[in-house]
Amino acid sequence: MSQTVTAEPQPLSGGALVGGVICLAMANFLAILDTTIANVSVSSIAGSLGTSTSQGTYVITSYAVAEAISVPLTGWLASRFGSVKVFVTCLIMFGVFSLLCGLASSMSMLVTFRVFLGLSGGPLMPLSQTLMIRIFPKDKSHAAIGIWSMTTLVAPIMGPILGGVLCDQFSWPYIFYFKVPFAIVAGICCWQLIKGFETKTKKAAIDKVGLGLLVVWVASLQIMLDEGKDHDWFASSRIVILGIIAVIGFIAFLIWELTERNPVVDLKVFRHRGFAASMLTLSLAFGAFFAITVVTPLWLQIYMGYTATISGYSTAMMGIIAVFLAPLIASASSKFDPRPFVFVGVMWLGLWTYLRAFNNMDMTFWQISMPMFFQGIGMPLFFVPLTAIALGCVKMQEMDSAAGLMNFIRTLSGAVATSMVNTSWENETTYVHSELSGLTDKAGVAAHAMQASGMTQEQSLGSLNWLLQQQSSMVATNQIFLWVAVIFTVGAFAIWLAPRPVRSIGGGGTH
Template identity: 50%
Template sequence: MTTTDEFEPLTGVTLLLAGAVLALTNFMVVLDTTIANVSVAHISGSLGISSSQGTWVITSYAVAEAICVPLTGWLSARFGAVRTFVLGMIGFGVFSVLCGLSSSLTMLVVCRIGQGFCGGPLMPLSQTLLLRIFPKEQQGQAMGMWAMTTVVAPILGPILGGTISDNLSWNWIFFINIPVAALCAFGAFKLLTPAETRTERMTIDTVGLALLVIWIAALQIMLDLGREHDWFQDGFIVTLAIVAAIGLAVFAAWELTDRQPIVDLRVFRHRGFTVAVLSLSFAFAAFFASAVLIPQWLQSSMGYTATYAGYVTAFTGVGAVIMSPIVAKLLEKVDPRGLVFFGILWMGATTLLRVHWTSGSDFWTLAVPQMLQGIGVPFFFIPLTTIALGAVDPEETASAAGVMSFMRTMAGAIGTSVSTTLYYNNAAVARSEIVSRLHSDATSTALQARGFSLGQVRGLIEQTVMPESYVLAINHVFLLSAIVFGGAALIIWLSPRPTRVIEAGAAH
């Protein structure tokens, strides 16, 4: 591979094929963030684990991806963007095979971590290489194609994941990556080799990277295991909390003083960036958590198959696709803070519609709030990027985009862990309260008089109580999520209005 930056954009069929390879890669990586959401029940049942443990399949991938995204710049500078891309694709394919072959939770989580590490750089690199191979006048169209794959993939993810899990097995949600990864790796090697970027010997912030892995791993393990270990009544959880807190403090101090930090925390000195990232993190945590919890609730309590649970959750993407081009036009004329405020507040309002869900809600009662919420998604994603990256110095744009992506992904993982804990804890409380109000003796006597055995009576009561306790639990989570959305919407006004226009492809 060449290591020079003297490169002319591609043309003709080669350009179209190379663009298709990069777009398909981005589609696959984004798809994998949602395809497992509706398959948790199948995975849990197959591996003999609880549904709360099944969510580790989602959070482990997200955390690994978050850790690796800040490394993208160093990897591409050290080894070349194309070489890093090809090796990442090969690794993603290999770990997809191992995920599908996993026979235990430990193996699956480890392989998902490997998949996240390899997939982390692919999304930003696909964007970078698209801008590199397309002529300047066609870069807007290239970014439009890239953005469309980013928006469409989360819609198809739940539908595809549900259909595959119901008709084949959950293993195939990973196996389907294999031909795509092979095709994209081969295509990138053959078509993008001339576009290889210049490489140079670079040192890596090994201390910063080690500290990053330590505190994030400690935090995520604490959140995932906390409920099962009775939280801070358990010494192991307390130890993890201490390691996470100290690790974060030392990490922050190191990164703020290191000349070449792995994560450039100095961008947080810009008020606009800090406020925008906080708003994004809180809103995305609430948004992503519901995308994970709703399919689990639908399958465990409402009797939905994974396929139909996928249909319900996919409606969010429909609203997002419709509104994305409209928001892009509005951004040219309207204060982006106003758009963010409206978008997040809208998402909070539509979340309140879910608070009235019951165990008797039909398909459209569940799907319509999903589609309505999707309308607000582009209103906060797109303008928030403008506010955050417009607040930093031009030479800090790439670093800021990496930090923003890191914070968003971590927020989703943490939000999922916290919401899952709240959901199952609230279900236990709700069940206890419902049982305490039941006239169980009279009910039992009446049913036994009709010929039911005592065991059958208890089973019928349990079948009645459990769905109601879970619907009360998830409604409580929705209410808290709406409050989080409201707070995230309000704090955006603490940010100054951006004064710098962000070029296409600045963020990933």
């Protein structure tokens, strides 16, 4: 059904604006939260459903693949059916499939429902972004960007904490159940509050070839990234085949979408230099940010003896300042050139990552957590103005496509960073362990002392090996942080490839 919008709707105000903001922010928060909430519960889910932990990882992979596929389709879906209809439908479906995930009685059922959950959750991120900008008065659009960015930054940090608490205190289905009422109520309220902001629609035939190529290369890449470490990467023919399919599929996808009259993903927005440069900075900086949020809880849980919940509390320190700074930075970056804000924010993240590259095994909870607390200042400082630059340089009719691509690149950067940092961290730990093992206790003084205190030979050797493993992981973690600091630095300088924005985002988009 085609809908014609004859006049620009008036922005919301008062209670209606507050309600609309809460519902849109809730949708974005839930969709991003689901990318990390199951991470700490994989072993519990696998054990409950009678499968191995390696099979349990498909709970994460299935959602990530489906979400990565549906996010860039947002622009086409919005132009075909209308932004509000697509948003509300996806939000209610998200609630329904969350319920079905919790009720799943087998791994195959759970993975199937997670696929549909990812397909439903993908469009929520970019549409919540563009709809929030539309419901605000034009002179307050920076507040919309600030609120949306705040939920985007906090949600992936909160995921493991909520997942750990719900799984520990109740059981794994509750990591899905708790989202149901929020999603369905927010969907119903959104329809009542923002249906007047529906966008124009056009009956465009779906680009079936483009959609097929998108599914092939994204699915191949995601599965390759998830399974590569377990199959020794390219020593496995399975990983090699997946890599070849991903590369060929991606090249074919680019060629087809750039020449198709009605592409399923509008790649032409990359013709705007500001958007392209912003996406380069985003891919580097967000990938680096995701890398340190992945390796930190792993190190804390495996080698520092932290529980999943306590390590989550430590990592969550990065999000505290972001909650309060995001709206303020959004206001400031709307009045001044946003590029210096991005540069300082990404460099700040890199500086604190460099300082964290000198950690040791004797550090307390607060010695680990406080640097992350101050590092959090850089998160809104780079992400909020970067969003303004990216969406402020595209045309109004390209907003949904640009927002979809921005969220797709962010999601893909996180997936690539997670795989790379996991593999690099384990490989480096193994390498350092092998190097140090030949240099440790050559004369056997420590082993003899342990045996003299009552340990058996096996116990003393096991104890020495564990101490060596802890130190090896510490060295590997510090080296990862050094490399990540370098990536942050490169990402910071990349923003200067963007021209100074000549317009800001308003309630009606750019002009």
